[in-house]
Amino acid sequence: MHTLCRRKSSRTSVLLLLQQFRHHGTIYSLSSGFGKAGVAVIRVSGPQTSTALKSLCKSDIPKPRTVVLKKLFDPESSELIDRGLVLWFPSPHSFTGEDVCEFHVHGGSAVISAVLHALGNIQGLEPAAPGEFTKRSFHNGKLDLTEVEGLGALIHAETEAQRRQAVRQMEGDLSRLYNDWRLRLLKCVANVEAYIDFSEDDNIEEGVLDEVQVNVQKLKKEIVNHLSDNRRGERLRTGAHVVIVGPPNVGKSSLLNHLCQRPAAIISPTAGTTRDVVETALNIGGFPVLLSDTAGLRETEDVVEREGILRALNRAKQADLTIVVLDAPSLWKRMEGEDFSMITLLKEQLTDIYGTNENDTTRQSQNTQNQSTSLTQDGQPFQNLDHQCIGLNAVSDTHETCHNLHEEEEPFAEKIIVVNKMDLLTQPLDVRRLDLERLTVCPLSCTTGEGMEELVERISSSMKQICGNPLAGNPSLTHARYRTHLKNCVEALEKYQDLQNRDLVLAARALRSAIRQIGKITGAVSSEAILDVIFRDFCIGK
Numbered sequence: 180m181h182t183l184c185r186r187k188s189s190r191t192s193v194l195l196l197l198q199q200f201r202h203h204g205t206i207y208s209l210s211s212g213f214g215k216a217g218v219a220v221i222r223v224s225g226p227q228t229s230t231a232l233k234s235l236c237k238s239d240i241p242k243p244r245t246v247v248l249k250k251l252f253d254p255e256s257s258e259l260i261d262r263g264l265v266l267w268f269p270s271p272h273s274f275t276g277e278d279v280c281e282f283h284v285h286g287g288s289a290v291i292s293a294v295l296h297a298l299g300n301i302q303g304l305e306p307a308a309p310g311e312f313t314k315r316s317f318h319n320g321k322l323d324l325t326e327v328e329g330l331g332a333l334i335h336a337e338t339e340a341q342r343r344q345a346v347r348q349m350e351g352d353l354s355r356l357y358n359d360w361r362l363r364l365l366k367c368v369a370n371v372e373a374y375i376d377f378s379e380d381d382n383i384e385e386g387v388l389d390e391v392q393v394n395v396q397k398l399k400k401e402i403v404n405h406l407s408d409n410r411r412g413e414r415l416r417t418g419a420h421v422v423i424v425g426p427p428n429v430g431k432s433s434l435l436n437h438l439c440q441r442p443a444a445i446i447s448p449t450a451g452t453t454r455d456v457v458e459t460a461l462n463i464g465g466f467p468v469l470l471s472d473t474a475g476l477r478e479t480e481d482v483v484e485r486e487g488i489l490r491a492l493n494r495a496k497q498a499d500l501t502i503v504v505l506d507a508p509s510l511w512k513r514m515e516g517e518d519f520s521m522i523t524l525l526k527e528q529l530t531d532i533y534g535t536n537e538n539d540t541t542r543q544s545q546n547t548q549n550q551s552t553s554l555t556q557d558g559q560p561f562q563n564l565d566h567q568c569i570g571l572n573a574v575s576d577t578h579e580t581c582h583n584l585h586e587e588e589e590p591f592a593e594k595i596i597v598v599n600k601m602d603l604l605t606q607p608l609d610v611r612r613l614d615l616e617r618l619t620v621c622p623l624s625c626t627t628g629e630g631m632e633e634l635v636e637r638i639s640s641s642m643k644q645i646c647g648n649p650l651a652g653n654p655s656l657t658h659a660r661y662r663t664h665l666k667n668c669v670e671a672l673e674k675y676q677d678l679q680n681r682d683l684v685l686a687a688r689a690l691r692s693a694i695r696q697i698g699k700i701t702g703a704v705s706s707e708a709i710l711d712v713i714f715r716d717f718c719i720g721k
């Protein structure tokens with residue numbers, strides 16, 4: 180235990196020493212957004228900050244963390260640049276942990292340029308790289324990597340739910356969870372190493388390994404639970420994919436335009452107008468949605484349209500939520516006078532859309548196992564028929580082949596059936612009779628707007644399922660890299676369990692590897708290459 184701690188503390192001090200030398204320059208940048216604004220904030224961080232402050236203000240440094248109104252001058256020409264607010268944050272009580280100052284000036288581009296130019300002329304000052312202030316903050320122990328990424332997510336947050344999740348992460352909720360796991364594992368490894376070192380002298384408590392085993396098992400269960408989240412946190416951070424599909428001319432583009440309240444897609448009475456995927460980002464009920472309109476699905480010889488249909492099916496396969504649009508007049512025509520159940524009818528409608536039947540599906544799935552693209556008799560490339568299973572799963576669970584193919588399918592591949600153009604019906608169509616388990620049917624008229632509110636509510640409640648409540652329970656796993664490291668961690672814990680009775684030295688090594696994996700999430704273990712990737716997404720000035 181002692182040796183372990185000593186080794187760790189000497190490594191930590193070398194790391195700290197390295198970090199101190201790594202970022203010795205003084206950086207400056209505009210920290211508020213570009214474009215005209217009432218106020219712009221220019222930030223400086225590093226050892227030369229006080230020099231920069233005195234040079235521009237032509238006065239002594241103000242009291243720490245107190246706003247003062249100052250005239251700002253160009254140090255070279257002594258010309259007045261602007262009058263603004265100045266703040267001084269001496270190290271270590273600053274965002275970066277270094278000496279920091281902020282100039283809050285008028286937001287015109289000429290003012291900003293003049294202040295940046297004046298700062299650039301001071302010896303030792305250099306423009307900041309993207310995310311460099313935050314990177315310094317990380318290196319100085321102010322934020323760990325999960326908090327850094329929470330801050331990044333907060334800056335990019337566009338909806339209320341995204342903001343809530345990001346604030347929680349920035350405030351250290353995930354960091355606390357992962358650090359708790361890391362500390363518990365450190366305790367386990369310390370006990371195992373102590374057992375290895377001292378057991379022969381009988382100097383170690385009985386049952387220490389049993390206790391480790393119990394703790395490892397408990398921890399593994401907690402991590403596995405955390406991983407089994409249906410990627411809620413990631414979906415909330417990046418946006419859930421909602422895809423509109425259906426036959427041509429049923430009003431898919433009209434629906435997209437209605438939802439995003441702008442003419443994003445072309446609407447026309449000509450069937451087959453939409454050829455490619457049209458994507459737009461929306462906020463539905465506080466959740467981020469990436470909504471796609473797609474080409475109408477039908478048999479066609481047109482090569483461009485076929486490519487559009489292939490893209491539509493691909494998009495639908497990746498969707499978190501699929502909105503299948505049908506049109507009420509054709510649905511009504513099919514129901515009129517015919518005596519078959521709603522399930523059969525709907526199944527047929529979906530089969531029409533996805534153009535397959537049970538036998539086809541079996542044949543097609545064999546095709547897809549062998550090759551993703553095959554040729555039709557006339558030598559034309561065939562679309563990847565794998566996608567044609569979508570929709571049928573929801574209707575018939577007896578579709579074994581479909582099911583097998585979709586074992587990997589996300590559980591949130593939900594579907595909503597929209598019956599559009601209700602305004603054209605002269606006779607009532609009781610769409611409630613179409614309600615099926617797992618499928619919601621929403622009657623709608625894009626022309627009159629009737630049914631739109633209910634549809635938005637339905638999408639919104641699907642989003643709640645897909646993205647979860649960011650404030651409830653344990654914090655969500657928000658980044659794919661956390662998932663990778665946690666999976667590796669679970670594997671290492673399983674390796675420990677496998678080896679503990681056979682080779683304790685190797686088992687201890689597996690435990691240490693599990694600790695390293697968690698350390699990589701928080702940044703306790705990091706490399707410049709990984710940091711570069713993480714900070715690359717930050718803007719300049721942050």
Ligand SMILES: Nc1nc2c(ncn2[C@@H]2O[C@H](COP(=O)(O)OP(=O)(O)OP(=O)(O)O)[C@@H](O)[C@H]2O)c(=O)[nH]1
Binds near residue numbers: 427428433445452454
């Ligand atoms: N009466 C009526 N017409 C509608 C409604 N929704 C859309 N339309 C009309 O139906 C036609 C087709 O609408 P689109 O939104 O282009 O249909 P689409 O499904 O995107 O068509 P494709 O691009 O061919 O796939 C247009 O003339 C729309 O004005 C509706 O609720 N009622």
